[in-house]
Structure formats: C-alpha cells, structure tokens
C-alpha cells in the first residue's frame with residue numbers, strides 16, 4: 001500500500017471518519033469548483049473580487065516591480081488575472097496546484113492572455129516545501145498569493161504549518177497576499193455551502209468517485225448524501241458525506257464498515273476574525289500589514305510581511 005493510500009485508509013478507520021479535501025480535486029472536481037464560484041449563494045468569490053478591484057492599485061504598489069507571483073492552489077487563476085493585469089512588470093507567475101490536468105489546461109489560457117509574462121507551472125502538494133522554478137528574469141521579491149480562503153480548509157495547527165511553508169517560499173523580503181473569509185451571520189454561510197442547484201453536493205460526492213477511480217475503492221456514491229453546516233461555536237463549516245444505510249466499503253484491501261447516518265468529514269472551512277487570523281499568521285512569522293474588507297465585513301484580503 002502506498003503512503004498516500006495508507007493515510008486515506010487510516011482516515012476512514014478513525015472513530016470519526018475523515019478524508020483530506022485535496023481529494024476533491026480531480027479534473028471533474030476542479031470543474032465543479034469553478035461552477036461553485038459562479039453560484040449566487042457562494043458570496044466568497046464575488047466579495048473577494050470586489051475587494052481586489054477596489055484596492056488593486058494599492059496592492060500592486062505594495063508588491064512593487066519585477067516580483068515573482070507564486071499562487072498556492074491556483075485552480076483556474078480567475079482572481080489572479082486582475083493582479084497580472086495590474087502588477088508592475090511581474091518577473092514570473094508560478095501557479096502551483098495538485099490537480100495536474102486542470103492546471104495544464106487552465107494555464108494555457110493564462111499564457112495566451114498574458115504573452116509578456118513568463119508562466120512556470122508547478123504540480124505539487126503545497127503543504128510541503130517545493131522547489132521554485134528558475135525564471136528568465138530574476139525576481140526582486142517573491143509574493144505568495146493564496147486567494148479563495150483555502151487557508152480555512154486547514155485546522156489551526158495545519159494552517160500554521162502551511163503559513164510556514166509560505167513563509168519559506170516567500171523568502172527574505174517576500175510577502176503573502178491572502179484571501180480570508182470572516183465570521184458572519186450563519187444563515188449566509190450555510191446557504192453558500194448548500195446551494196439550491198446542488199453543485200456543492202455533486203462536488204462533495206465526486207470525492208468518492210475520485211477515490212474509486214484513483215485508489216480502487218468501491219464506494220456506492222448513491223448510498224451517500226451531502227451535508228454542510230456552519231458551527232458558530234467552532235467558527236467553521238463542516239462538510240460531510242452521510243452514509244444513507246449500513247454498508248461496507250472496500251479500499252486498499254481493507255473493509256470499512258459504515259453505520260446508517262455515519263459520516264465522513266470531507267472538509268472544514270474555517271471562518272476567522274481579523275484578530276484571530278493575525279494571531280495565527282504571527283505564529284508563522286508574518287505580520288498583517290494591510291487588511292482590506294468589503295463594506296459588510298464578510299471577507300478580507302490581507303497583505304502580510306515577514307516579521308523576522
């Protein structure tokens with residue numbers, strides 16, 4: 001059994017079954033995520049884009065000339081386009097993603113639309129340090145870009161570990177530009193993860209198809225349903241797959257029993273306060289230099305500099 005499969009099996013063997021959200025992202029999952037970002041209930045994308053549009057000149061000035069823009073979890077690089085349009089002579093754009101096919105396809109578009117910017121792809125799991133490619137122009141500094149509040153998918157200690165990887169990849173004099181979703185009316189958050197078109201449900205269930213295909217599992221996808229709820233006391237949304245009946249699933253030569261209504265946690269989406277995020281960033285070595293928010297204070301984009 002590979003280490004990766006062993007980790008998945010261990011997660012499914014725990015008293016509370018859990019699988020990393022990175023397994024959402026095969027080609028289908030990446031496409032479904034793009035659909036989610038366009039849903040009327042999914043306030044995160046529009047709010048983040050509005051903040052970016054409003055403050056893009058200030059962001060570009062803070063980043064400065066000939067920077068390297070390293071995007072963690074680039075996906076389709078939708079929000080990045082605005083930055084690429086406004087940055088002052090960027091040295092290179094480095095989109096990093098685990099979803100290889102989707103990254104290759106979407107970055108063809110970036111290269112076509114920004115022919116003057118060097119685009120160097122990195123297929124990697126960003127939770128571990130990775131080597132940066134060598135661009136033709138030596139960058140003056142590295143800017144790690146992490147939009148979409150993907151940081152919220154990590155539990156507190158894991159989020160700090162990930163911020164530490166970013167601190168490392170930013171290098172001395174580097175900075176981090178990050179989208180961070182904020183705590184708000186639970187009804188707004190619940191609606192965002194339970195859209196009326198059922199796209200988030202398909203996205204969640206697609207993880208089982210992915211595990212069947214890539215890891216030889218035999219999940220009956222129709223025997224699970226999507227559930228997502230914001231838990232204000234924990235400050236996070238918990239996405240789960242609920243077993244509709246008692247069943248046994250086979251993966252990696254193991255038999256995994258499910259009771260009826262037993263769940264697999266597939267994702268957390270933490271919602272922060274400005275103070276809470278600043279405290280976490282500080283542990284990883286970053287100081288929040290600017291935090292831009294929308295008028296309703298639903299979302300923030302934060303510029304963090306290395307503090308030591």
Ligand SMILES: C[S@@+](CC[C@H](N)C(=O)[O-])C[C@H]1O[C@@H](n2cnc3c(N)ncnc32)[C@H](O)[C@@H]1O
Nearest residue numbers: 022025073074075097098099124125126147148
């Ligand atoms: C929530 S989406 C955000 C996409 C885009 N940045 C945005 O803001 O719309 C998360 C992205 O991160 C990628 N991803 C998730 N976990 C990853 C990991 N451990 N390593 C590398 N990429 C990962 C996914 O493939 C996906 O493209």
